[in-house]
Amino acid sequence: MKRHAGAVLSSIKIDKNADKKISIQLYMALRDLLLTGALTPGDRLPATRTLALEIGVSRTTVIDAIDRLISEGLLEARVGAGTFVSEALNARLAPKPSREVSDTVAVVPRLSHATRHAIPDFTTRSRLPHKSQAFVTALPALDAFPMAQWAKLSARHWRKDRDHIAGYGEPFGYMPLRRAIARQMNASRGIKCDPEQVFITNGAQRAFSVVGGMLVNPGEPIWFENPGAIGARNAFIAIGAQPVPVDVDLEGLSVEDGLAKAPHFRLAFVTPSHQQPLGHVMSLPRRLALLKAANEADAMIVEDDYDGEFYYGDQPPPTLKSIDTHGRVIYVGTFSKSLFPALRLGFVLVPEGLVDSFEKVCLTWLSGVPTVTQAIVAEFMDEGMFATHIRTMRQLYKSRHDILLEEAQSLAGDIDVQPTSSGFHAVGLLSSRLDEGKLVARAAEHGITTVPLSRYALKDIPQRGIVLGFGSCAPEEIRKGVQVLKKILLGCCTA
Template sequence: MKHHAGVLLSSIRIDKTSSRRISVQLYMALRELLLAGGLMPGERLPATRTLAEEVGVSRTTVIDAVDRLISEGLVESRVGAGTFVSEALKVRHKPGSASLDKIRAIAEPRLSHAARHATPDFAPRTRLPHKSLAFTTALPALDAFPMAQWARLSARHWRRERDQVTGYGEPFGFPPLRAAIARQLNASRGIKCDPEQIFIVNGAQQGFSLISSLLVNPGEPVWFENPGAIGARNAFISTGANLVPIEVDKEGLCVDDGLKKAPHFRLAFVTPSHQQPLGHVMSLERRLALLQAAHDADAMIVEDDYDGEFYYGEQPPPTLKSIDTQERVIYVGTFSKSLFPSLRLGFVLAPRGLVESFNHICSAWLSGVPTATQAITADFMDEGMFATHIRMMRQLYKERHDALISAASCLAGKIDVQPTKSGFHAVGLLAPSLTEDFLVAETRSAGVVTSPLGRYALDKLKQSGIVLGFGSSPPEEIKKGIEVIKSIVGQST
């Protein structure tokens, strides 16, 4: 007895102008019909020759698509009978089962407890512009980077033995880079350490997450500068830490405020060399008070030295780690500012008492940073190019800082731009007649990037302001940007 030809599938449309293969289009169309209930379990598909004629494709194309459906168990081939919709799909069509609309609805996944509670508390992280604009924050002078030297080092690296170039890297970091960083910290930041204390990470934020996972239980208090660094803030929140906003003044983190709010803190996060974003340098008195508070609470301190290489004064701002005699400070650095952000390269300097723990956690579940990135950076440092680049950038950033302060004098009385002694951003404090939201929205629409000071805060700040990055823009662009702000401020009066 001859079998019937099978269900009509002439509704399937093939776009022969598409870059997607015809067999893939046919497979996806049939698969969608099967999963959506357009074909019933046990129903026979037309013969491959018949389907090819109806859809307007070759029989080979149909065979390829049907074979893929068979391999997924969506259809069954019966010798001498044909190809049928799998009986396994009956579960979708039982009486009383979900409606077709519900079947097609995208399921809402259940988030973990940590994710549900962390997501509302994350600080907003607007993606930085791809181009250098006034006044983009956290973006170095990409136009001044010695790309020719970097390209030469890259080419040399890729000519090395393949096992070294393409194999798995060390989970702790490329040994020559760890050694180069230890030498650099000793020479330029006054920190004595061994290469074995240096752990290479995929950017400073991964370092913060690693530290928090290692030291902080969900709900434990962590002192955090208010305002403070957004990336670090989100990293600690994601691991369930209870961030306690601590006031910041011109001497840095207010230790007395921390002791009042959470005397038994587990961890403290600070940016003592150049407070993020206010730019203050923590006084020696505050540093000693913070170290004493950590001793009394048996707590640790995370020091984020995100742009400590770039100072304009006679002496570089000291690091907290350099006066740490009890091994309580975990020092975190990054190459995103000193070289360029897309490297995604940072490091953690672990106190000696935590080296074994870092060794264990890194070898257990960190895959490591690409060896190529680390090897090129190590050569860049060992051959003196890093030191030369830093010296040039200090001078360049000072020129751009001075251009900003000079140009911003026309905003006096409305926006008071604060001079800084290091880094490549400054804060403009707003007069009561101006609001952050208004100014940020108006400048963005005019092609100038400003960031509200409140974006960096866990708790509402007494003073409103904007953060102005000047590292990625030459003086003439800085002056143009200030003129835009001046015209907007003038219209608001």
């Protein structure tokens, strides 16, 4: 089938009742588009027959207008290819009006009450990592992802029925993926659940927003780890919740501190498998204490298991969800760390008592996730590729973690890198003579990405340090990054 090409020129309007000839109207309209930059050098115009049909004039009229513009040098005809905007047009384009001379008055729209109050409390966060280098955080080892296998699965699904790949997705999520996740939760995380309890979301961030909107009224207190996950905190602030900074120690979130600050909390957000960002694993007594506190306060707990698959210690701890006997824990997972972030694919596992409410929310206003993406992930899991990938990544991250610790011995006394047993970032605690901000800024000047520990804090914390991601760094990048840090520790980095 022959396919039309060229720009869509729907803005051209012809007034057949005007005194001005149609050919002149068309010529002037095209010329205006060219000289104002709506069409740029190298752009192809539609075929004369196509343009005539689109604007409702004769083909002869279109040919006359285009021939005139070709004679002026604004267009050029290429034999066998079509008509294109001339490269010489650059010299004739009218300069864009400056904001100072514009007649348009910029009106600042009135923001909602919730947004006006949320913006000052948001923690500023730069663009999420997209390039592998020392020491970006939250980025998995993209160099080790089995892209060839993924490409084969993708090609297979893109050849399927168009209703399957191009229509609106199932509101609760693609059932084969929900079943695959339920099986994975049971086998690897010790969580027994039905697929109907699993809801697919556009990433974990979306899950936090939905959960917060369903369970928390504006102004109600939620316990939040201090320091804690920036993105999740901003999601809860956006819906009007009042985060209460709860201290974190070696055993995880301090339930005692939370009860002292907000005994009537509505929700608690925790990262028990690998505290974000400190890396501590919440102890079993602390987990049981948190579950008891939530039950007594009639509160819910959001368990963010953002990288729980990558535990390489002696024995993985139980998830909160697996030991919850009262339906208090909402478990949120993501494929951004286990596969790759561009999927924007997450899921939320809700207690049985919330299934009906989640179904109603999903049916009424959530847009769902592209079915083809879910189908590829489901098959990736069902064929055993996911389990193989996780095992490979555990070994790789353990290896890179050990390299970082070994190399960082040369920084001891200034930057003490803390060992971790999961995930792909570690914390380097700073000596009292070093300044977080100066060190981070100086490292950035040398192409090294680090994050100050203070950025994760709702209120001042006693620790000072930097977060070092090692998952996406090849061993040689880790070694070079440590050497760069070693060279810049003196001078402007002192407090």
